[in-house]
Amino acid sequence: MSDKIKITLPDQSIKEADKGSTVYDITGLIGKGLQKAALAARVDDVPVDLSAPIDKDCSLSIITFDSEGGRDIFWHSASHLMAQAIRRIYPGAKLAIGPAIESGFYYDIDIDKTLTPEDLLEIEKVMAQIVEENLPVTREELSRADAVKLFSSMGEIYKVEMLNDLPEGTVSMYRQGEFVDLCRGPHVMNTGIFKSFKLLSIAGAYWRGDEKNRMLQRIYGIAFPDPKELKKHLDFMEEVKKRDHRRIGRELDLFSTHEDVGGGLIYWHPKGARLRTIIEEWWRKEHFKNGYEILYTPHIGRSTLWETSGHLGFYKENMYSPMKIDDNDYILKPMNCPFHIKIYQTSLHSYRDLPLRWAELGTVYRYEKSGVLHGMLRVRGFTQDDAHIFCTPEQIEGEIKEVLRFSLWMWKTLGFTDIKAYLATKPEGSVGEQSRWETAQESLRKAIESANLKVEIDEGGGAFYGPKIDLKVRDAIGREWQMTTIQFDFNEPERFDMYYIGEDGQKHRPYMVHRALLGSIERFVGILIEHYAGRFPVWISPVQAILVNVSEDQVPFINAMKSNMIDRGYRPQADTRNESMGYKIREAVTQKVPYICVVGKNEAENGTVSVRKRGEKDSVTMSIDEFYAMMDSDIAEKR
């Protein structure tokens, strides 16, 4: 028997090593740099620690911070580091869970003391000490029973509870110095690796996310192998703050909310309303072009309608209490669909009428818990860009493809190009025939396929009344937002006994699809603000150009130009206030207006304007017609 083993690397090259070498030793054979960057490895596709010994031929791929799963390991280990520090400062602290998250990590702990931001600094200091100590992180395996005994003796009730939920057998734990934590691993090899980290915030979190359970204190943190990356991350957080639509909304005078009148309700100021109107007009025009008809329906409907639709059964917590009108209960609509169905039922439909594509910018009201309200992104009253498609089984596939294509086109036009689909399929306890589910899911799958979208499938994640596709769009700074939703409904056609007369002269149940492309106008505009950081493309900018005079003599010229622009359908604003030109330009710049047109003596005499484009420091003098041509091309290009 040889005491050498063969290690196959991802590039299919083979390294030979002594039997029993650790993964760390082997990384050294590949390269010093890689050895330094290595966090863990996958041996025959199983994640292992660097300290794991290898005693047989295998494949090996090294996990660094930047490789898949690397961040999770790094951050997970960082959460252990933090937990250790917390334990040193507060020996009585009970630890719950401490995973890596999308960006960073947290640990939920249970202590009597309420933590403050100053405490975070203290914890950071102790963490730095532990980094200095460079403790080796070692894995140990033991039986579940022994682990229960150990953690019980430490008073770690949450760990014990977790252990009791694990299957019998061996469990693993990791030890670094005096600290030990139940964990599957893998982990980094020693605590010295955490050269740059920061604890970010404290928040409450329920044990196991259940509001009936005890509220724990959660500490969020972030860590990177390279201090430069930490800085980059903190800058990113700063950027997020700068883009906050609530802040930009105030600065650009777009909207407000009024807590004294009611939270979660949006007041659109003139400029915000302009922006909204432009988007809505475009939306309507495109819907007509794409074969939709547009509806308007009421804001309230009798409770009997909501009983028929089933909403009073499964959507009650989100609906407002009824108001009495002539002894009948009326309820503010949380959805538009029952109203569209009422219109459907005003006449008998032949298969020849289908598909019907009925859209509505329908304002709905939903009760949201006060704590979740957030600017325009999470509100209690909002306008869905809703539509319902009623069609025959034969039409379904084409219809879904069309909706998806339309949606993707819309997002592209609005400046969002990175889009991902999420397909949610039949859950337990669903309604509707199995064959209908299959047809529907198949059509959703095919549509995603033909659109060439990245897709994630959430098996069993659909609503009880039908499968759906959600689209998530990525914004300018890489955040994903769930926007479009395309959703089958097998429930309402049944409950309202909808039908059409088929070729065979018999009644048939139509397929019904709900879809919202932008989602809600409020939320969409909020995201649009953050995506563009308030620098909207010319075609949707509420103010496209600010006209600035150099001295009083040019006021008539400016006013004439302004009304000429309005006549031509542009959105100009004249700033003829008695202020210095520099002052007015500064203000126009902070208002993020696409063009600033300065008119002084020279321009007024020659019929030109000095145009300064947003983001550019230099201005260009051109004829007014040249300026219009420039705007036209920017508008046409949706720049």
Added chain:
RNA sequence: GCUGGCGUAGCUCAAUCGGUAGAGCAGCUGAUUUGUAAUCAGCUUGUUGGGGGUUCAAUUCCUCUCGCCAGCUCCA
């Protein structure tokens, strides 16, 4: 709804140990007529989120309440 933090002028923020609220911007008035990111001067602005309490005295301490923010849960 829950946990924590925070509520001072339209906005951003200050006020030592409890001593009776102030600065910039904005706004108004006037002067200035300006060449690409802030012209100058003067003036105005407050139930210190609200109620109650402790105190000679509360923005400050206590208490209740409302709201916001960060999360949890939920979600377009």
